Amino acid sequence: xxxxxxxxxxxSMHIGSYIGAVSQWKxxxxxxxxxxxIADLHALTVPQDPKNFPGQVLQTAVELIAAGLDxxxxxxxxxxxxxxxxxxxxxxxxxxxxxxxERMTQYKDKSKQFKDSINAGLLxxxxxxxxxxxxxxxxxxxxxxxxxxxxxLTKTLAKKFNQKYGKTxxxxxxxxxxxxxxxxxxxxxxxxxxxxxxxxxxxLFDEPEIIKKKIMSAVxxxxxxxxxxxxxxxxISNLLTIYSLVGQKSISELEKKFKNKxxxxxxxxLADLLILKLEPFRQKKKELLSREVYVKEILERGRKKAQFIxxxxxxxxxxxxxxx
Ligand code: ADP
Ligand code: TRP
Numbered sequence: 001x002x003x004x005x006x007x008x009x010x011x012s013m014h015i016g017s018y019i020g021a022v023s024q025w026k027x028x029x030x031x032x033x034x035x036x037x038i039a040d041l042h043a044l045t046v047p048q049d050p051k052n053f054p055g056q057v058l059q060t061a062v063e064l065i066a067a068g069l070d071x072x073x074x075x076x077x078x079x080x081x082x083x084x085x086x087x088x089x090x091x092x093x094x095x096x097x098x099x100x101x102e103r104m105t106q107y108k109d110k111s112k113q114f115k116d117s118i119n120a121g122l123l124x125x126x127x128x129x130x131x132x133x134x135x136x137x138x139x140x141x142x143x144x145x146x147x148x149x150x151x152x153l154t155k156t157l158a159k160k161f162n163q164k165y166g167k168t169x170x171x172x173x174x175x176x177x178x179x180x181x182x183x184x185x186x187x188x189x190x191x192x193x194x195x196x197x198x199x200x201x202x203x204l205f206d207e208p209e210i211i212k213k214k215i216m217s218a219v220x221x222x223x224x225x226x227x228x229x230x231x232x233x234x235x236i237s238n239l240l241t242i243y244s245l246v247g248q249k250s251i252s253e254l255e256k257k258f259k260n261k262x263x264x265x266x267x268x269x270l271a272d273l274l275i276l277k278l279e280p281f282r283q284k285k286k287e288l289l290s291r292e293v294y295v296k297e298i299l300e301r302g303r304k305k306a307q308f309i310x311x312x313x314x315x316x317x318x319x320x321x322x323x324x
Pocket of ligand 2: 004005006007008039042128129132133141143147
């Protein structure tokens with residue numbers, strides 16, 4: 001079973017991307033052939049500072065390893081270092097109906113958020129994502145819920161290509177957690193926790209005092225009981241989901257544990273749990289930040305292995321499409 005997923009180097013990793021994506025990647029690396037990459041080309045669809053960008057990419061690599069990706073068990077690489085991604089993206093563009101791209105939720109949201117700089121890359125973003133995936137003939141793509149639409153387009157394009165030019169691509173399936181595929185903002189539990197809005201995030205590498213402050217001030221709901229109810233208690237339900245997945249306890253177990261307790265006690269217990277569980281990640285990140293050469297070597301090894309697979313696919317694609 002071959003698995004692939006990516007993360008953008010647009011800021012530090014938060015508990016949403018950790019739970020929804022990276023925690024799945026950690027489990028999958030134990031059994032599958034895994035490729036994980038830093039989607040630097042996708043990140044350029046919104047403004048980035050070229051001076052800081054290489055540092056951001058390296059920080060993302062450091063954070064992935066600190067969060068538990070094992071370079072001995074998976075391939076970690078930088079998207080732009082494997083040129084086949086952009087080549088396949090162009091070829092897939094020729095098969096992609098414009099209307100499909102215009103109705104993508106992420107495109108609609110981002111073009112609102114960055115309304116002064118809507119570029120064609122923002123629109124073509126999902127085509128590059130399809131290329132990322134199809135290049136490697138993968139079976140599954142572990143992602144959070146926000147990527148569902150992009151994965152649907154990937155499947156559509158794979159099938160369309162296969163139909164038009166003959167079987168070339170494996171048709172991949174998304175892999176999403178039943179609970180935890182969409183962790184919500186601590187400030188507004190109706191909105192997704194997202195790096196593009198740092199104020200909504202609990203970062204994986206936040207210092208203990210910051211974790212405590214953010215959890216204690218997380219928006220909760222009217223009423224007093226610690227009960228899971230997405231409609232009536234979205235704030236408490238989100239915190240219960242985080243507690244349950246980080247503490248490996250079922251939600252009903254937690255409801256029992258906090259039956260006669262108030263929001264304050266519950267939040268304090270969650271903050272303590274997070275401080276304890278996230279401590280090793282913070283330590284590992286500190287250690288890796290002083291081992292830049294080691295991290296760069298991992299990325300170089302990853303590039304070579306990824307490129308080997310990507311080149312084989314491209315050779316087939318070029319032939320099928322009648323390119324020299
Ligand atoms: P964003 O920029 O949206 O914060 P990333 O680009 O870092 O997120 O996303 C990396 C992975 O984490 C993707 O698979 C995405 O679906 C997942 N993810 C991001 N935010 C969340 C969230 N709040 N809950 C669950 N999964 C998430
Ligand atoms: N679009 C994804 C995100 O924002 C990142 C990504 C790019 C990705 N290419 C991918 C995820 C391929 C899975 C597979 O989170």
